Amino acid sequence: MASIDDLPPDQRAVLELVLRRGRSYDEIAQLLSIDRAGVRQRALAALDALGPQTRVPSERRALITDYLLGALPAPVAEEVRARLGESASERAWARVVGSELGGLSDGPLPEIPAG
Numbered sequence: 391m392a393s394i395d396d397l398p399p400d401q402r403a404v405l406e407l408v409l410r411r412g413r414s415y416d417e418i419a420q421l422l423s424i425d426r427a428g429v430r431q432r433a434l435a436a437l438d439a440l441g442p443q444t445r446v447p448s449e450r451r452a453l454i455t456d457y458l459l460g461a462l463p464a465p466v467a468e469e470v471r472a473r474l475g476e477s478a479s480e481r482a483w484a485r486v487v488g489s490e491l492g493g494l495s496d497g498p499l500p501e502i503p504a505g
Contacts, residue, residue, distance in 0.1 A: 392439040394490060401436035404429055408459045409495040415461050433459055440490040444483045454484050458491060458499055467500065475503035 394402060403422075407413040413421070415429045422429070430452075437455045444451070450473075456462045457470040474481045484502045491499060 391442055391486075394440070394494060397436050397439060401432045401439070404432040405436050405459075405491070405494055408433070408461070409491060412496075430456070430461070433461075437487050437491075441483050441487045444479060446477075446480050446483050450477075450480055451483065454480060454487070458484065458488055460500065471501060471503060475505060478505055481505060 394405070397405070404418060407418050407421070408415075415426050415433070418429045419426045434452050434455050437458070438451060441451070446454075453462070453466075453470050454474070457467055457474075460467075462470065474484055481502060488499050488502055
């Protein structure tokens with residue numbers, strides 16, 4: 391597992407823009423002159439580096455990443471939150487990653503429910 395300081399500059403910048411500046415993936419893409427998928431990929435790579443080795447599938451980690459970074463529409467965010475309440479492995483991964491992100495965020499991260 392890496393720390394925030396160990397991340398490549400582009401990944402760290404995306405996290406800081408989302409968590410400290412409240413920017414969306416679309417706003418960051420415009421700011422950095424890259425596409426939205428490139429911004430999301432940097433966010434996913436950053437959280438994968440911050441999190442522990444896990445058997446949680448990459449698609450689920452991607453949704454959890456988007457959830458923690460506030461990049462999901464409300465109905466989808468609620469589905470991810472509900473799934474976190476049901477899945478101990480997903481919840482554990484989200485908690486570790488969330489604890490790493492806490493120092494970057496100006497506000498609270500989305501709730502990671504108890505099991």
